Amino acid sequence: MDEHQRLPGRLLKAPESFLAPGDIRTVHAQAAQGRRDFIRQAFAAASAAVAAPVALAQAKALPKDGDPAILELPPHSTGLGQAVATDGYGKPSKYEANVQRRQSPGLTQTRQASVSFAPLQSLFGIVTPSGLHFERHHQGWWDVDPTRHRLMVNGSDARMLKTPKVFTMDELMRLPSVSRFHFIECGANTGMEWGNVAVPTCQYTHGMLSCSEFTGVPLRTLLDMCGADWKRGRFVLAEGADGSSMTRTIPLSLIESGEVLVAYGQNGEMLRPEQGYPLRLVVPGVQGVSWVKYLRRIELGDQPYGSKDETIHYVDLLPGGQHRQYSSIQEVKSVVTTPSGGQVLLERGFYNVSGLAWSGRGKVKRVDVSVDGGRNWRQARLEQPVMSKCLTRFNIDWVWNGEPALVQSRATDDSGHVQPTSAQLRAVRGTRSIYHNNSIQTWLVNANGEVANVQLS
Amino acid sequence: MDEHQRLPGRLLKAPESFLAPGDIRTVHAQAAQGRRDFIRQAFAAASAAVAAPVALAQAKALPKDGDPAILELPPHSTGLGQAVATDGYGKPSKYEANVQRRQSPGLTQTRQASVSFAPLQSLFGIVTPSGLHFERHHQGWWDVDPTRHRLMVNGSDARMLKTPKVFTMDELMRLPSVSRFHFIECGANTGMEWGNVAVPTCQYTHGMLSCSEFTGVPLRTLLDMCGADWKRGRFVLAEGADGSSMTRTIPLSLIESGEVLVAYGQNGEMLRPEQGYPLRLVVPGVQGVSWVKYLRRIELGDQPYGSKDETIHYVDLLPGGQHRQYSSIQEVKSVVTTPSGGQVLLERGFYNVSGLAWSGRGKVKRVDVSVDGGRNWRQARLEQPVMSKCLTRFNIDWVWNGEPALVQSRATDDSGHVQPTSAQLRAVRGTRSIYHNNSIQTWLVNANGEVANVQLS
Numbered sequence: 001m002d003e004h005q006r007l008p009g010r011l012l013k014a015p016e017s018f019l020a021p022g023d024i025r026t027v028h029a030q031a032a033q034g035r036r037d038f039i040r041q042a043f044a045a046a047s048a049a050v051a052a053p054v055a056l057a058q059a060k061a062l063p064k065d066g067d068p069a070i071l072e073l074p075p076h077s078t079g080l081g082q083a084v085a086t087d088g089y090g091k092p093s094k095y096e097a098n099v100q101r102r103q104s105p106g107l108t109q110t111r112q113a114s115v116s117f118a119p120l121q122s123l124f125g126i127v128t129p130s131g132l133h134f135e136r137h138h139q140g141w142w143d144v145d146p147t148r149h150r151l152m153v154n155g156s157d158a159r160m161l162k163t164p165k166v167f168t169m170d171e172l173m174r175l176p177s178v179s180r181f182h183f184i185e186c187g188a189n190t191g192m193e194w195g196n197v198a199v200p201t202c203q204y205t206h207g208m209l210s211c212s213e214f215t216g217v218p219l220r221t222l223l224d225m226c227g228a229d230w231k232r233g234r235f236v237l238a239e240g241a242d243g244s245s246m247t248r249t250i251p252l253s254l255i256e257s258g259e260v261l262v263a264y265g266q267n268g269e270m271l272r273p274e275q276g277y278p279l280r281l282v283v284p285g286v287q288g289v290s291w292v293k294y295l296r297r298i299e300l301g302d303q304p305y306g307s308k309d310e311t312i313h314y315v316d317l318l319p320g321g322q323h324r325q326y327s328s329i330q331e332v333k334s335v336v337t338t339p340s341g342g343q344v345l346l347e348r349g350f351y352n353v354s355g356l357a358w359s360g361r362g363k364v365k366r367v368d369v370s371v372d373g374g375r376n377w378r379q380a381r382l383e384q385p386v387m388s389k390c391l392t393r394f395n396i397d398w399v400w401n402g403e404p405a406l407v408q409s410r411a412t413d414d415s416g417h418v419q420p421t422s423a424q425l426r427a428v429r430g431t432r433s434i435y436h437n438n439s440i441q442t443w444l445v446n447a448n449g450e451v452a453n454v455q456l457s
Numbered sequence: 458m459d460e461h462q463r464l465p466g467r468l469l470k471a472p473e474s475f476l477a478p479g480d481i482r483t484v485h486a487q488a489a490q491g492r493r494d495f496i497r498q499a500f501a502a503a504s505a506a507v508a509a510p511v512a513l514a515q516a517k518a519l520p521k522d523g524d525p526a527i528l529e530l531p532p533h534s535t536g537l538g539q540a541v542a543t544d545g546y547g548k549p550s551k552y553e554a555n556v557q558r559r560q561s562p563g564l565t566q567t568r569q570a571s572v573s574f575a576p577l578q579s580l581f582g583i584v585t586p587s588g589l590h591f592e593r594h595h596q597g598w599w600d601v602d603p604t605r606h607r608l609m610v611n612g613s614d615a616r617m618l619k620t621p622k623v624f625t626m627d628e629l630m631r632l633p634s635v636s637r638f639h640f641i642e643c644g645a646n647t648g649m650e651w652g653n654v655a656v657p658t659c660q661y662t663h664g665m666l667s668c669s670e671f672t673g674v675p676l677r678t679l680l681d682m683c684g685a686d687w688k689r690g691r692f693v694l695a696e697g698a699d700g701s702s703m704t705r706t707i708p709l710s711l712i713e714s715g716e717v718l719v720a721y722g723q724n725g726e727m728l729r730p731e732q733g734y735p736l737r738l739v740v741p742g743v744q745g746v747s748w749v750k751y752l753r754r755i756e757l758g759d760q761p762y763g764s765k766d767e768t769i770h771y772v773d774l775l776p777g778g779q780h781r782q783y784s785s786i787q788e789v790k791s792v793v794t795t796p797s798g799g800q801v802l803l804e805r806g807f808y809n810v811s812g813l814a815w816s817g818r819g820k821v822k823r824v825d826v827s828v829d830g831g832r833n834w835r836q837a838r839l840e841q842p843v844m845s846k847c848l849t850r851f852n853i854d855w856v857w858n859g860e861p862a863l864v865q866s867r868a869t870d871d872s873g874h875v876q877p878t879s880a881q882l883r884a885v886r887g888t889r890s891i892y893h894n895n896s897i898q899t900w901l902v903n904a905n906g907e908v909a910n911v912q913l914s
Contacts, residue, residue, distance in 0.1 A: 074605070076751070077698050081597025083568030085731075088557025089549070090588040093600050093734045096727050100545025111540030124672035124722030125636035127584060131547040132726065140538025143550050148531070176809050179582035179840045179850050215581035241534050265581030267724070269589065270553050274542075277550045294533065352633050383636045385842045393636050 112140035117207025120337045126391040128210035130267050135274045136186050138244030146278035153226045156301035162227025175217045181390045183211040183358045185330045187287030191434040198453045202340035211391040214282045215265030218258045233300040238281050241296035247307040248290045259284050284389035285360030286328045319430035330360035332419050333438040334411035345449035348402040357392045359413035364392040366412050373406030405445040569597035574664030577794045583848040585667035587724050592731045595701030603735035610683045613758035619684025632674045638847045640668040640815045642787045644744030648891040655910045659797035668848040671739045672722030675715045690757040695738050698753035704764040705747045716741050741846035742817030743785045776887035787817035789876050790895040791868035802906035805859040814849045816870035821849040823869050830863030862902040
């Protein structure tokens with residue numbers, strides 16, 4: 001099986017059924033009848049252009065009573081299985097071995113300053129399993145000893161913050177904690193698409209995106225404990241302990257709301273080493289680089305710090321040679337993950353079109369889906385709960401008639417922002433940026449069922 | 458480190474700080490000052506019986522400019538770290554190696570028909586990492602080939618269901634899907650507590666409990682596709698493919714609401730083998746045994762099936778020798794996970810008391826916490842989102858004055874049910890049952906800080 005195995009929407013060649021291995025009779029007529037009833041319910045509002053629904057299921061006749069096929073049970077129905085865990089920490093099925101984070105070869109010079117992308121095309125719902133969370137390192141990852149790790153909170157001068165402190169992990173974990181679901185997206189996600197480079201799969205176009213339940217202490221609490229001057233302070237510097245000397249400026253306005261967390265928990269357990277174990281900053285709605293990993297220091301000041309990672313890197317090159325700085329909010333965005341580039345639809349008929357939507361400004365309000373390159377749109381169903389600055393899963397029914405189709409999704413958030421087309425975004429930002437490409441993604445479903453990444457001019 | 462390492466609320470012995478290894482000056486006076494401000498905010502409504510707050514943090518003086526300690530950086534601040542994933546699937550930190558599922562030795566005769574418990578005392582938020590999800594097997598677990606797995610849907614007679622069908626996994630994954638967060642709890646969770654056996658830790662008292670985001674097809678959809686007679690049908694039989702021949706009766710009333718799912722996704726990825734890969738039933742609010750794993754057949758009928766696992770097993774023995782049958786709903790329940798049995802509070806002062814609450818009847822409405830064995834209660838904060846038939850995380854501030862304390866939590870759900878005391882529950886159900894013990898848990902914090910499981914009469 002290739003790397004795109006276990007893709008929803010990909011029909012594998014039908015294997016023999018263990019229920020009736022020899023003489024299965026296909027009952028297309030019955031299936032089509034059942035199918036029509038079902039389609040009628042599901043597609044009350046569907047486009048009239050859709051051809052008559054094709055039978056979905058290769059439904060099989062049931063074996064008759066006394067048929068020896070019934071007795072041909074597989075080993076797992078007759079034997080003793082494996083015991084409860086001995087190593088105590090479970091793993092995915094061996095049949096899912098190709099669902100992996102993947103590095104994009106050649107994207108960076110070394111594997112320590114690199115990216116591995118989350119396999120969005122194989123994921124469900126909104127939670128990203130921590131083992132498949134995307135990685136972005138500037139100088140490699142470390143497994144830092146939590147008993148030796150410290151967080152210092154200080155001010156840029158003595159009046160800014162009354163009592164600087166150094167916290168151990170145990171001290172932080174005794175403080176009032178909160179748990180919240182948020183997405184994290186690298187500012188450079190979908191960056192290759194600015195240059196009209198058609199990256200082949202959803203994993204490589206949009207895979208610097210993940211979503212977790214984070215647990216930690218609001219940074220506001222720590223600043224309060226240290227006697228921060230909330231009138232003089234305007235910005236915070238967050239500093240990581242790894243060799244990349246990552247430092248980022250965070251506006252105090254984000255912190256005052258209580259949203260910014262000093263987090264140790266992710267999806268129920270401690271942060272993973274690649275994600276900054278034992279401590280990282282969580283800055284909901286803001287690009288991933290500001291979620292400083294291996295967090296060791298917070299400094300309160302009254303002006304932006306202009307660090308290397310916000311002056312030389314992570315700036316948006318505009319037409320005319322100027323650049324946008326401190327453009328940190330991840331604007332409203334969405335992507336269809338099924339069907340998506342690299343997948344194959346092996347037959348016409350019914351498909352569940354599924355994808356993800358998110359906004360750094362709040363909640364996703366609606367998602368519309370087009371299968372004709374944006375001429376007609378239908379509103380998708382949003383899975384609950386829809387949370388602020390969090391991924392939202394959308395689903396919509398589609399009957400593919402076998403002709404080429406251009407599949408798109410367009411998200412709108414509760415601040416009123418609408419995801420732009422690629423042409424709209426380029427008219428303002430040009431084509432030379434790396435960061436903050438939130439334009440509508442187009443997947444071309446070819447007549448042979450192969451799905452490809454295309455850009456509409 | 459023992460198995461309870463990385464317990465929130467456990468203070469490890471203070472290691473040397475890498476920020477100032479030699480000459481750290483403790484500034485208790487400053488910390489106490491900062492602490493009082495903080496405590497005043499956090500404890501506006503706290504009990505007047507609480508002694509004067511003790512300084513929380515062993516706050517350290519900062520190194521002075523030019524202090525050579527500043528330059529003594531650890532290796533991870535100066536070197537090149539590890540590269541992005543080569544195996545493509547991440548693991549927890551080596552420092553978390555003792556956060557494991559654990560089997561209770563001697564609880565069952567074989568490790569194939571056994572339980573491993575989730576380490577609730579080390580978990581955060583509501584999502585259980587799939588690698589730490591509790592296990593309960595009746596004949597061991599299997600890694601079933603998804604390309605060969607089938608789901609049959611049939612009726613108990615020809616009129617019950619018009620068109621029986623056999624579905625492949627690919628066919629199921631093309632149907633309209635939904636994603637929802639739900640808890641799953643074994644009906645026997647906390648079963649040892651009926652007999653007044655004081656199990657030592659939260660992992661072993663309450664660890665047959667986990668919570669995930671599930672993705673799948675509503676069973677209602679499949680029954681619709683097969684032409685189910687919703688007037689004649691009253692119950693469904695769900696049958697698993699493993700050797701335990703697990704079969705359970707599910708009332709059609711639960712299925713009609715659309716809540717019951719035929720699920721393939723869990724926490725973003727495919728189900729884990731121990732959890733029924735590639736297909737399991739999800740029956741929100743109902744005990745785990747009904748969430749049939751390796752699901753291979755659904756039969757629609759008009760009466761309960763009285764299978765071995767609902768007549769001989771999973772019945773509740775009552776005083777007088779009668780038993781309750783089909784007692785499937787998991788009633789409102791909660792447990793404090795920090796501090797909990799086996800943990801140690803190494804000093805007096807501030808602690809974040811944290812725990813989980815849930816109800817098989819709907820949403821958790823409120824959780825109250827007592828530190829004096831139920832004489833006085835304070836209302837805890839509920840983390841968002843609060844979802845139906847899902848775990849809810851609660852937190853509340855507590856200043857431990859160093860005297861023995863009896864820590865309890867009491868949940869109320871939106872159907873009006875209140876978690877009973879152990880005495881109240883035993884007055885009705887006796888002490889000889891195994892199942893459905895949802896009574897209030899009591900943890901004794903001893904004067905030396907050690908936390909133990911106790912039962913109040």
